[in-house]
Amino acid sequence: MNLRLPPIYAITPGTARGGEEVVEMAARLFEAGIRVLQVREKQLPDRDLLRTVEGADLLAREFGATVIVDDRVDVARIAALGVHLGGNDLPSRIARELLPADAPVGVSTHDLAAARAAFSDASCDYVAFGPVFESSTKPGRPPRGVEALAQVAREKTKPLVAVGGITEESLDPVFDAGADSAAIVGALAQGGFLTRNARRLLDHARRRDPPGRVYLVGFMGSGKTAIGRRISERLRFPFVDLDSEIERTSGLTVRALFEALGEPAFRERESAFLDGTEALPAAVVSTGGGSFVSERNRAAIARLGLPVFLDIPFDAVRERLVEKGDRPLFTSVEQAARLFAERAPFYKMAPVRVALTGRESIEESTDKVLSAVYDRRELGGPRLES
Structure with a gap:
């Protein structure tokens, strides 16, 4: 054995x-x-x-x-x-x-x-x-x-x-x-x-054994930012929120960038920031809700590290979207439901899927994500080298 x-x-x-x-x-x-x-x-x-x-x-x-x-x-x-x-x-x-x-x-x-x-x-x-x-x-x-x-x-x-x-x-x-x-x-x-x-x-x-670069993918409101930040705090390595970095460097909100440039131009900026994460030996990266839909971005993420899909039911997402209402592509529950269904097949291409109910605490959600990442390595999955 x-x-x-x-x-x-x-x-x-x-x-x-x-x-x-x-x-x-x-x-x-x-x-x-x-x-x-x-x-x-x-x-x-x-x-x-x-x-x-x-x-x-x-x-x-x-x-x-x-x-x-x-x-x-x-x-x-x-x-x-x-x-x-x-x-x-x-x-x-x-x-x-x-x-x-x-x-x-x-x-x-x-x-x-x-x-x-x-x-x-x-x-x-x-x-x-x-x-x-x-x-x-x-x-x-x-x-x-x-x-x-x-x-x-x-x-x-x-x-x-x-x-x-x-x-x-x-x-x-x-x-x-x-x-x-x-x-x-x-x-x-x-x-x-x-x-x-x-x-x-x-x-x-x-x-003692950082997991390399982990990219959290999933729909808006799935918890990528909150979970990513908590992973960073617990494992003490950098956290990158792609949307926040794009906003910080452009001086505009994601919604304003979408309105001014359109989605294709925004995805180009997103791709450039993804490429920049290669400079970090270990990091957890919260991607935008549409990042993994782009074939170029999927290929970049697969090359740079481990994509992890936060799979959460739409009902849980809907509650969060309605409560906050500040997502760049959110205009109505009906529109969000259609977008959720359109993007789901792309998210499922990620090699690691973490099933969440939306009722977990941040610590419980973080436990699930960390376990999924490290279980994959300890059970013989490919190790992620920086």
Whole structure:
């Protein structure tokens, strides 16, 4: 198995009073963008544990996420899921024979010799090493430290997960040491702010691996500017609003430019500004509602970065258009509906589509867009090089 782990590997805290609590936690984590979740709830009775991992897996499938069972090969086999094995569990060779071929098998190691053995074990898909720092989940086990992690990383031949006491503040040292993924337990649930903590951890990891240039396309009122600005704030790279830049440099509003020059001349200006974004190694660009309709602009965007279509129902757009009424091509709801239908086939040419209802908060919409962009990369999609 050619496994690619995302940078944040979530683990449940092992304190759930029932399976419903774990499934609810899984839902919130997947919505925030977590894509690997290890269910580590040793206190649950066997039947409850099986229901729990099956419920979490049902949710995971909606998000393209992976659920891994801690220790229990029997439960993993029944649920057709992957398993993470400790030193006292079944050997990975036996687990591999019992589980589906696409179910990942991971093993815990605590020293270089054990890590070397795991790297050379064909039945193991990834290796965890730790505890790197002091950890409440491994009481009495001395921390190995970042230097030991780096020594293990130099010999890795498969994905390496750092585990043990990792927080947002220690993510950089862990990744700098060579870990591919950081297992997080306590830092996720800290203060009871599960979703917020997951966002912060994911954003920190994503800032280390900028997505190149991302171009948000879609109809007027779909949220391109608001979402683009929030992505910029969270990942700390530039935000460009094409319409605003055109207005700033021309001294005229988009509506005035349309009236004075006509749409073809406006699109020429738009194309020039799109070409100018090539100077930015990483950026999120909010395009105009008609930008992606132009064949020239579509080709430029595809060459420069990743087009992402914000797919929102017209009913939600209509409410926003009527409320603001300041869009350059908006004259009536009927006219907007016709334009929406005409442009939809062009928007659908974008390789990434994010379905929005219009009822999400800005943070929730931003989570969806960032997840779509990074999921595409982590699951083997082409990486966007600047």
